[in-house]
Each structure stands twice: as C-alpha cells, then as structure tokens.
Amino acid sequence: MDQQPVQVLIEAMRLAVTRLPDEVLGALQDAHQAESELGRTQLETMIANAEVASAEGLPLCQDTGLPTFRVLVGHEFPHRADVGEWIRTAVRRATEEVPLRPNVVDLLTHRNTNDNTGRGVPMIDWEPVPGTDCRIDVLPKGGGSENCSALRMLTPSEGFSGVKRFVAKHVASCGGRPCPPGFIGVGIGGGADTAMKLAKRSLYRPLGDPHPEPEIAALETELLGLVNASGLGPMGLRGRTTALAVHVEIADRHPASYPVGLVYQCWAHRRATMEINAEGVASLVSAGGSIPGKDE
Amino acid sequence: MTRHLVTPLDESALRSLRVGDRFTLTGDLFTARDAAHHKIVDLQLRGERLPFDVAGMALYHCGPIMKWTQDQWIPISAGPTTSSRMEGSEPEVIRHLQLRLIIGKGGMGPDTLSALADVGGVYAHYTGGAGALAARSIRRVSGVHWLDELGMPEAVWRLEVDGFGPLTVTMDSHGRSLYEEVSRDVNRHLEPRRQVRGG
Numbered sequence: 001m002d003q004q005p006v007q008v009l010i011e012a013m014r015l016a017v018t019r020l021p022d023e024v025l026g027a028l029q030d031a032h033q034a035e036s037e038l039g040r041t042q043l044e045t046m047i048a049n050a051e052v053a054s055a056e057g058l059p060l061c062q063d064t065g066l067p068t069f070r071v072l073v074g075h076e077f078p079h080r081a082d083v084g085e086w087i088r089t090a091v092r093r094a095t096e097e098v099p100l101r102p103n104v105v106d107l108l109t110h111r112n113t114n115d116n117t118g119r120g121v122p123m124i125d126w127e128p129v130p131g132t133d134c135r136i137d138v139l140p141k142g143g144g145s146e147n148c149s150a151l152r153m154l155t156p157s158e159g160f161s162g163v164k165r166f167v168a169k170h171v172a173s174c175g176g177r178p179c180p181p182g183f184i185g186v187g188i189g190g191g192a193d194t195a196m197k198l199a200k201r202s203l204y205r206p207l208g209d210p211h212p213e214p215e216i217a218a219l220e221t222e223l224l225g226l227v228n229a230s231g232l233g234p235m236g237l238r239g240r241t242t243a244l245a246v247h248v249e250i251a252d253r254h255p256a257s258y259p260v261g262l263v264y265q266c267w268a269h270r271r272a273t274m275e276i277n278a279e280g281v282a283s284l285v286s287a288g289g290s291i292p293g294k295d296e
Numbered sequence: 297m298t299r300h301l302v303t304p305l306d307e308s309a310l311r312s313l314r315v316g317d318r319f320t321l322t323g324d325l326f327t328a329r330d331a332a333h334h335k336i337v338d339l340q341l342r343g344e345r346l347p348f349d350v351a352g353m354a355l356y357h358c359g360p361i362m363k364w365t366q367d368q369w370i371p372i373s374a375g376p377t378t379s380s381r382m383e384g385s386e387p388e389v390i391r392h393l394q395l396r397l398i399i400g401k402g403g404m405g406p407d408t409l410s411a412l413a414d415v416g417g418v419y420a421h422y423t424g425g426a427g428a429l430a431a432r433s434i435r436r437v438s439g440v441h442w443l444d445e446l447g448m449p450e451a452v453w454r455l456e457v458d459g460f461g462p463l464t465v466t467m468d469s470h471g472r473s474l475y476e477e478v479s480r481d482v483n484r485h486l487e488p489r490r491q492v493r494g495g
Contacts, residue, residue: 038316038464041318041464046426049425053428058427058431059427061424061426062431063427064361101360101449102449110331114447142425172482175403175475176401176421177378179401179424229485231485238474238478267425
C-alpha cells in the first residue's frame with residue numbers, strides 16, 4: 001500500500017505541535033493589550049515560546065498529548081480500511097522523528113509503551129460523511145487541560161441558566177491548572193457520552209466561527225463573558241482573560257435529561273488538518289491557518 | 297525588579313522572597329512528577345537513600361521531551377506540569393529533602409504552603425506550555441534516573457539551567473499563597489451570579 005498518507009500525517013503532527021495556529025497567536029496578542037502586569041508576562045512568555053518553537057521546529061509544549069484524531073471518512077472513500085493503520089504507523093514514526101513525548105502508559109503495568117500507541121490509543125473519533133475523500137484532524141491535547149473536563153447531568157428545568165452556572169463555576173474552580181486562557185468546549189444534550197463527545201468535537205471548529213444557530217451563538221458569547229468575569233486570568237494569576245473562546249455543540253435530549261459536557265483546551269490549542277483523496281493521495285489542508293511554502 | 301538566584305540555594309535568600317517577586321535561576325534542578333514522588337516517599341519510609349544527591353537544588357515539576365543524540369540527551373521541550381497532582385506527597389518530600397524552591401504551574405495547597413514555611417522555601421510559577429523556551433535555558437542534562445522504570449515524562453532528570461525564567465513567587469515561606477487570594481476574589485466575582493435567574 002502507498003505510504004504517502006503516512007508521510008503527510010507525520011507532517012501534520014509535526015506542524016500541529018510546533019506551530020501555534022495563527023488565529024490562536026492573534027487571540028493571545030489581542031488579549032495582551034488589556035491584561036494585568038502579571039497576566040501580560042504570562043501572555044508574553046506564551047507568544048515568545050510559540051515564536052521560538054516555530055522558528056526552531058520544536059514542540060512548543062512538552063506535553064504533545066495522547067494522540068487524538070477525528071476522521072471524517074467518505075462513504076465511498078476506497079481506502080477506509082487502511083486509515084486506522086496509517087494513523088498508528090504515523091504516530092509511532094512521529095514519536096521518533098518530531099519527536100513527540102511518549103505519553104502512553106499501560107493501565108495495568110504503569111509502564112510507558114514508548115511509542116505513543118497502546119490499548120485504545122491513538123484515539124480516533126470516526127465520523128462517516130458523504131463523499132469519496134477522507135479528512136483527518138489532529139488535535140494534540142495535553143493532560144493538564146484534559147484533567148479539567150467535567151460532566152454534569154442537569155435537570156431540564158435548569159436549562160441554559162444551569163449551563164451558565166456550571167460552566168462559569170467549573171472553569172473558575174480549575175484555577176491555573178489547565179493553562180488558561182483556554183478554549184472551552186461545551187456539549188449539551190443526548191446522553192452523557194454524547195455531551196462529552198460534542199464538547200470535544202466543538203474544539204475542531206475554527207476559532208471565530210460562531211454556532212450556526214443564533215441562540216447557541218448567543219450562548220457562546222454569554223458564556224465567554226461569564227468565564228472572563230471571574231477575574232482568574234492567564235495561568236490563574238488574576239486578570240481579564242480566562243478563556244479565548246467558548247464553543248457549544250448541541251443534540252436533542254431525553255425529556256428527563258439535560259447532560260452538559262465540558263472539555264477544556266489549554267491556550268496551546270494546537271491543530272492540523274490533512275485530506276486524502278479517492279486515489280489515496282494525501283495533502284495538508286491547514287496547520288493553524290497556513291502551511292509553510294503554501295502561504296502565497 | 298527581577299532578581300537572580302544561583303544554586304546551591306540557601307535558606308536566607310529564599311526566606312527573603314515574597315509573593316509577587318520575580319527572578320531567574322541559574323544552576324541545578326531536578327524534575328519529579330507523580331511517580332517519582334511516590335518512589336522518593338517509599339525510599340524514605342524504608343530508610344533508604346536516594347540514588348542521587350539533590351542538596352541545594354530546585355525541584356521542577358516537569359516531564360520533558362528529551363532526545364538521545366550521539367552520546368548525550370538533548371532537551372527538546374521542557375515546560376512545567378500541573379503541580380497540584382503532587383500535593384499528596386509534596387509536604388513530606390519538601391521536609392525530607394529540605395527543598396527550598398519548587399517550580400511548577402497552577403499552584404499547590406495548604407499542606408505544601410506549611411511545609412514551605414517550615415523549611416524556608418518558595419513555590420515559583422513558570423508559564424505553562426512554554427516548553428520550547430524553557431528548553432533553551434537548559435545548558436546541560438547532567439543525569440537521568442529511573443528512566444527505564446518510569447519512562448521519559450516521569451523519570452528524574454537532572455538539569456543545569458542558565459537564566460531560567462521569568463519565574464514568579466506565588467507561594468512564599470511567610471504563609472502567603474497567590475492562589476488562595478485569587479481563588480477568594482474569583483468566588484466573590486461569581487457569587488452575585490448565583491442569584492441570577494432566567495436566561
């Protein structure tokens with residue numbers, strides 16, 4: 001089988017961990033203007049770090065995450081049976097070549113597997129879609145932010161006001177542990193698993209794209225305001241910017257249930273996207289808004 | 297004003313630091329996360345010595361990316377990890393090893409604060425995620441312990457740093473914790489919102 005998609009996947013992982021997306025860098029720079037002195041120092045260090053990482057081709061954060069992918073696989077994509085193995089191979093090779101931190105620990109022996117693969121890892125969220133192509137999103141996500149995930153089974157009568165209380169209080173209670181200013185993914189509806197899955201999926205949405213339903217877009221804006229009103233600030237050291245965006249995704253619900261999932265992403269919101277066409281030829285789509293050499 | 301600290305760390309210099317002070321560090325530090333803390337406590341309970349000397353060194357909560365090149369380890373990315381995971385064993389480790397400088401992110405709890413007061417030490421914050429920048433200030437990897445058993449992130453790495461920072465004192469030896477103060481303010485800001493209905 002053609003290994004070209006593996007090579008492109010490795011490049012996607014390399015770009016994701018070494019280059020902070022332009023829109024994330026822009027959001028940090030915008031936040032910098034309004035911050036407290038201690039908050040400003042944090043944002044300055046984050047920005048300087050992203051510049052060093054990009055210039056030297058080094059992972060900007062040592063926590064390159066548990067390998068996490070979302071795969072939008074076309075119903076007619078001819079190579080669907082190969083994608084899982086491509087990803088597994090690419091993860092092993094990227095661990096050596098980029099390098100990534102070996103982050104997978106055997107649940108029973110506590111031994112590091114040393115190649116970033118293991119039971120259930122890489123974690124792949126498969127989503128079948130119409131078409132003949134396949135799109136793969138890479139989301140390196142650190143453990144410190146993932147540890148601040150939460151699920152709350154609200155009562156339906158609590159509704160949006162319950163969602164607001166939960167999100168504002170939970171983000172504040174995490175303090176500086178998940179590396180704020182963060183990106184807050186919220187999933188509402190379905191079952192408990194749906195809410196968590198929607199919360200994580202919302203993080204793949206490009207920054208600045210509001211939810212298509214106006215009520216949800218308004219909720220996202222309001223939640224961002226509430227989270228920032230806490231005064232927690234960059235790295236939890238007090239300041240105006242606790243989150244850079246809140247994304248909400250929804251599903252309809254059981255009459256008795258109102259699940260709300262929250263997935264916290266740190267300021268280093270690293271992403272990259274690649275596509276594979278029906279001929280099995282892969283190409284990078286984006287690495288944080290731009291691909292080196294393809295900018296013009 | 298940014299001060300400059302050099303190892304071996306001495307008690308009077310660390311006692312003079314207060315919450316909000318900024319400094320850079322030159323000298324020796326060692327990394328330890330959850331698993332290494334447990335091993336240190338276990339050795340202590342059995343009355344055994346550590347296989348490495350940490351006297352006068354700073355403890356860095358960090359699980360770096362290292363690359364073995366030719367005959368040495370090269371630091372690739374080495375930012376701080378979340379310190380609160382170590383809260384359960386840190387007070388014991390501080391007292392046992394007489395640690396006077398802990399570097400991490402996100403802060404620690406009241407038991408660590410009280411251990412810092414006992415030994416005359418501080419907890420200093422470094423910006424989370426700033427791994428590439430932190431790795432630049434590592435002059436040399438002077439040793440690694442428990443690598444086979446614990447794996448790269450959890451192993452104890454001994455590092456020589458030059459001008460590591462800016463570090464900010466967020467918990468001092470006089471009982472002050474910036475995290476406690478911010479948390480009180482944050483709860484006060486959120487309080488009125490609990491009464492808001494509707495939406």
